[in-house]
């Protein structure tokens with residue numbers, strides 16, 4: 001049957017993509033990645049600053065997701081806490097895959113590889129970055145996939161899961177249609193996008209262990225990261 005994106009779905013995508021593009025890490029913060037200190041401590045501090053800035057960007061972005069602010073306030077917090085790491089894996093993956101012009105890609109990889117993260121997490125992490133890069137997602141797909149990740153109903157402590165599910169379904173439906181229209185030669189493309197969400201869940205579990213090993217080595221996080229990751 002003919003797949004068609006309705007007028008209201010087009011409006012929804014426009015709102016989400018504009019918000020996604022508007023809320024980015026400020027360039028002066030991102031540029032810090034290029035400064036020349038490369039000690040493990042310096043890398044950890046820089047990545048902490050990037051993550052903190054990214055969480056602030058994420059909070060602002062979620063306010064523009066249609067329906068998000070009508071959710072129960074505590075559920076809004078539960079969704080943010082539950083999806084922050086996954087949204088940041090997606091964001092940092094986009095930095096790798098879009099081959100940032102000013103050499104951020106190599107520098108970011110270098111800093112992540114030398115920031116006290118144990119070897120066992122490097123392989124799944126960089127496999128994920130590679131698998132995202134291979135999808136060559138357009139910005140609408142990136143924005144909608146991040147939104148779908150945020151609107152995951154079964155995060156811990158979410159009370160009204162149905163309300164979140166309804167919002168997520170709306171986004172899933174328009175992303176599915178867009179994938180069919182954008183990738184007619186690859187009917188599996190939408191399924192492959194959703195497969196990345198499963199990979200994100202696994203990475204999120206690895207990340208909890210990364211946090212523990214950093215803390216054991218007495219690494220300090222910012223108050224915002226402590227709050228969103230329930231540490232310290």
Ligand SMILES: CC(C)c1onc(-c2c(Cl)cccc2Cl)c1COc1ccc2cc(-c3cccc(C(=O)O)c3)sc2c1
Nearest residue numbers: 024025030044047048050051054085088089092095104112
């Ligand atoms: C606290 C810190 C040590 C940490 O703990 N776990 C992780 C993590 C790591 Cl390692 C990997 C994945 C996810 C997480 Cl959460 C991190 C660092 O997380 C981040 C989070 C977002 C971004 C965005 C960037 C970025 C660069 C250039 C340009 C742009 C841009 O948006 O233009 C963004 S770098 C960056 C680093």
